[in-house]
Amino acid sequence: MEGAPMVQSNSLLAPHPDELLGSLLARRAWAAAHNPASFVKSMDLTRDVWSRDIDRSVNATFLEKFAEGLCIGRAQLDAMTVNSFLAQCGVPVQAIGFEPWITYVGLVQWARKRYGQMYCCRCLGAPDRYLRRDWRIATNWFCPEHSLLLQDCCPECRKPFTPYSNDELVLARCGRCAASLCGRESLSVSGCDLELHGHLERIWNDAFAGKPGPLCALYRHLSEVTARDPRFARAGEHWSYWRTWERAELLRSQEGRIMRLACHPSRGALVWCGYNRARDVREKPKRSTSMPTDPQVRAQLLLDLARKVRWPRRSRARVSQ
Numbered sequence: 001m002e003g004a005p006m007v008q009s010n011s012l013l014a015p016h017p018d019e020l021l022g023s024l025l026a027r028r029a030w031a032a033a034h035n036p037a038s039f040v041k042s043m044d045l046t047r048d049v050w051s052r053d054i055d056r057s058v059n060a061t062f063l064e065k066f067a068e069g070l071c072i073g074r075a076q077l078d079a080m081t082v083n084s085f086l087a088q089c090g091v092p093v094q095a096i097g098f099e100p101w102i103t104y105v106g107l108v109q110w111a112r113k114r115y116g117q118m119y120c121c122r123c124l125g126a127p128d129r130y131l132r133r134d135w136r137i138a139t140n141w142f143c144p145e146h147s148l149l150l151q152d153c154c155p156e157c158r159k160p161f162t163p164y165s166n167d168e169l170v171l172a173r174c175g176r177c178a179a180s181l182c183g184r185e186s187l188s189v190s191g192c193d194l195e196l197h198g199h200l201e202r203i204w205n206d207a208f209a210g211k212p213g214p215l216c217a218l219y220r221h222l223s224e225v226t227a228r229d230p231r232f233a234r235a236g237e238h239w240s241y242w243r244t245w246e247r248a249e250l251l252r253s254q255e256g257r258i259m260r261l262a263c264h265p266s267r268g269a270l271v272w273c274g275y276n277r278a279r280d281v282r283e284k285p286k287r288s289t290s291m292p293t294d295p296q297v298r299a300q301l302l303l304d305l306a307r308k309v310r311w312p313r314r315s316r317a318r319v320s321q
Contacts, residue, residue, distance in 0.1 A: 013028055015076070018133045019130045019131065020131045020133055021066070022131070025054075025164075027130060030167065036164055042069065049062065053107055056081060056102060090210075100219050101219065102240060104240065105117050105160070106160075114241065115152040115244070116241075117131075117160070118135040119150065119181065120145075120150055121151060121183075121186055122145075124169075124181050131163055139251065142193060144197065149186045149248075151186055155181070168181070192252075192255075193248075196255050200251070200258060203218060218261055219275065223239070225254065226239040226250065232250065
């Protein structure tokens with residue numbers, strides 16, 4: 001089944017409830033007969049927008065221009081980012097840096113070096129194809145709608161899936177070898193995988209409903225397991241950087257723990273632990289890096305800094321008599 005091009009339309013494409021922001025921009029650009037770079041340029045934005053992970057978070061400036069250009073409210077656009085969903089689940093989020101539960105794509109300019117963007121080959125075969133938010137959450141490894149394993153690369157050349165480059169999303173084909181991304185069916189999942197996914201979905205639903213304890217405890221447990229477990233080839237690297245099938249093996253190995261967290265009678269009252277929160281820079285004023293203008297105060301400051309220096313004592317530096 002070859003990926004047929006999406007039908008162009010002059011009407012505004014409405015966003016799907018679980019669609020990512022970049023997916024909507026790519027679909028709107030295709031409907032307007034533009035490439036993504038020229039489409040954002042019409043909103044008074046540079047093409048550097050696509051060198052950032054806008055599916056993860058968007059700053060206020062971009063959000064305002066997107067809302068004006070797409071004729072969509074800012075709150076609705078902000079809800080189309082992964083950070084907005086994680087914040088509602090009680091996960092600490094920040095604009096840049098490492099964040100829990102997100103798969104990483106390794107953006108370098110327009111290129112994506114890591115296999116963090118997942119997709120379902122059956123979903124990309126639909127006429128109204130788009131990127132789901134769940135395809136960037138590290139606990140997902142198959143499509144619940146079609147019960148097929150998610151892919152993270154081209155089935156032919158094994159290049160990471162780059163949906164916003166060379167119209168890979170709207171054409172459902174690889175930008176390097178032009179192979180169809182929906183032409184090869186992936187493997188079906190077993191009943192055990194469906195049951196495990198049900199437990200994970202219950203934990204996420206509890207977090208979204210204001211009970212983030214089990215989700216936080218699960219994150220801490222998985223991080224401790226993957227720190228040095230010899231069963232995993234990439235132990236030591238954080239598991240959100242792993243390939244899709246590697247994360248699936250990790251979650252299958254911890255099925256008992258996941259089941260206990262999902263079925264705990266008081267799962268909403270678990271101890272809050274496991275996340276490394278980003279320090280809020282507004283709590284304390286920033287330390288001034290400029291030197292004082294008064295020469296006496298500046299000299300005293302330099303003397304105080306010199307007293308704090310501890311020079312190492314080495315035997316070879318001593319002069320023998």
